């Protein structure tokens with residue numbers, strides 16, 4: 294999010310838009326990121342169900358749910374997905390590997 | 393037709409509030425402000441005003457209720473004094489930083505301790521950096537007039553700052569004197585209706601007041617407050633002019649009394665200016681070129697006006713009714729720093745007077761003037777009027 298100068302913000306600290314946290318990128322402070330091994334993944338959707346930040350997308354493929362992308366704007370690297378995956382398809386990798 | 397009323401200063405202020413007819417008044421009574429709240433509660437219970445009166449259990453709650461009310465978009469007022477203001481002070485800062493145009497008469501009283509309920513300006517000085525506009529008034533007429541002008545200024549779109557209208561405890565608040573009251577409709581038209589940009593009650597455009605600001609934007613919001621103060625300074629001459637049109641009374645940042653040819657000038661705020669004017673008259677009769685400057689606006693501090701009027705004078709004495717322990721007295725230090733930039737600096741003297749309601753006699757005022765006349769002023773020495781050695 295781009296920070297603004299004093300002339301460009303509402304006065305008095307008023308938030309003049311209906312409340313939303315959508316613009317807060319809560320994943321910015323993540324130190325680990327989940328990497329899904331698509332070969333191993335069975336699309337059981339446990340990780341999608343358990344992710345506390347709704348950071349994992351699911352998409353409908355016909356009548357079946359399929360695992361989508363991990364939204365890194367909101368994934369905060371907690372590792373819950375990796376822990377619940379019954380087939381160990383998710384590996385938590387250090388963010389430093391992606392710089 | 394304006395009418396002459398002979399009442400206490402508290403009643404004069406309550407009448408100004410009645411004519412402004414704010415949507416909400418939340419207040420707690422504290423000596424010597426109590427009669428303002430009492431009169432106003434009377435107006436509310438008699439159905440003379442439409443105001444919702446919120447009696448609270450403390451000043452902290454009063455200011456909290458006032459902030460909530462003003463954030464909801466209601467025209468809101470309260471009044472307090474001394475320790476009541478101290479108890480409010482946490483929320484006093486919040487009112488200013490939320491940019492809520494609250495108007496609050498302050499009936500100046502010593503801020504303990506030891507306990508004292510009489511007049512001095514230590515309460516107003518305690519909150520001088522809280523971001524409120526501060527007016528100081530000499531008598532009933534000014535307390536009434538400035539309460540009305542405060543509402544007009546506070547609600548200007550480029551200002552949106554709360555305003556304190558200071559009047560001297562007991563001397564002005566409880567003393568009886570005549571003042572001219574404008575017609576209700578004239579005042580109502582002057583202050584107009586208040587249409588805030590943001591309102592907590594507007595469900596069509598919901599907003600949040602008071603979010604966490606931290607290091608991201610707190611600094612920027614304070615810079616905005618400074619800009620609003622500058623705007624208040626720019627808007628004030630217009631407010632004075634408009635008020636003159638409805639009242640015939642001309643106000644300015646500084647009230648100047650016999651200063652045109654004066655070599656020696658005294659600076660003093662509020663009711664003591666009346667005593668000082670009397671002494672100026674006496675000294676003038678004796679052939680001394682003396683004059684008086686009474687600041688009506690303390691925040692934003694009218695530095696330029698002080699520079700214009702003080703440049704080239706021989707001697708200036710500044711009287712403070714509050715101490716700033718370990719530092720120069722509040723009014724004195726600001727006057728002194730204003731003079732840093734003038735071409736010809738007068739000699740300066742700092743005098744503390746009237747603490748805790750100590751009577752200030754013409755003799756004491758004369759003492760300060762005489763120091764100036766005799767060239768016996770010392771910039772670095774704080775002197776005391778009426779203090780027993």
Ligand code: SF4
Pocket residue numbers: 326327343344345346347348349363367368369370371372373374375
């Ligand atoms: S690491 Fe945590 S936040 Fe990120 S996708 Fe997995 S469960 Fe969700």
Ligand code: SF4
Pocket residue numbers: 329333334335336337338339340341360377378379380381382383
């Ligand atoms: S929990 Fe594991 S197997 Fe199930 S969808 Fe997620 S990554 Fe695939």
